[in-house]
Amino acid sequence: MHAPSPPSLRLCVNGAVHEVGVAPTAPLLAVLRNDLGLNGPKYGCGLGECGACTVLIDGVAARACVIPAGGVVGREITSLEGLGTRAMPHPVQRAFIDEQAAQCGYCLNGMVMMAAALLARDPCADEAAIRRELSGNLCRCGTHVEIVRAVLRAATNVAPSGAHTP
Ligand code: FES
Numbered sequence: 001m002h003a004p005s006p007p008s009l010r011l012c013v014n015g016a017v018h019e020v021g022v023a024p025t026a027p028l029l030a031v032l033r034n035d036l037g038l039n040g041p042k043y044g045c046g047l048g049e050c051g052a053c054t055v056l057i058d059g060v061a062a063r064a065c066v067i068p069a070g071g072v073v074g075r076e077i078t079s080l081e082g083l084g085t086r087a088m089p090h091p092v093q094r095a096f097i098d099e100q101a102a103q104c105g106y107c108l109n110g111m112v113m114m115a116a117a118l119l120a121r122d123p124c125a126d127e128a129a130i131r132r133e134l135s136g137n138l139c140r141c142g143t144h145v146e147i148v149r150a151v152l153r154a155a156t157n158v159a160p161s162g163a164h165t166p
């Protein structure tokens with residue numbers, strides 16, 4: 001006798017609906033990477049502590065490694081792949097490229113997604129707000145200075161004109 005296959009879940013990811021045959025308790029990160037082939041979100045600690053796996057759920061940054069897939073049915077999930085395209089990168093992605101803000105790059109998914117969520121709710125975020133927002137995201141390469149500079153550049157690009165001038 002075959003073991004019963006898990007019921008499928010309908011997940012809305014990057015604007016498309018996907019049916020995935022996974023248990024509701026499966027970590028969202030595993031579903032994104034293994035079932036949907038989205039490798040932007042990274043597996044770092046698997047414990048919700050490093051931020052490498054960050055995605056947006058209804059526009060709010062969340063750690064996909066500790067979120068059960070069954071808990072996000074009916075929600076809008078955005079991974080790094082849904083943020084921008086190669087031809088039209090999100091302003092945060094553009095700024096990271098312009099500032100060359102990476103060494104190994106493993107933490108960048110989390111940094112970019114956190115920054116995108118921050119600037120969506122506060123386009124005028126200053127350096128203190130950016131540092132606060134990113135303080136829970138770990139970068140083992142010590143690229144923090146360049147990362148903060150990149151997010152500041154993105155903030156300058158998305159904020160209403162003149163918002164950053166004293
Ligand atoms: S892998 Fe999810 S927080 Fe570290």
Ligand code: FES
Binds near residue numbers: 104138139143
């Ligand atoms: S650039 Fe390597 S972990 Fe941040």
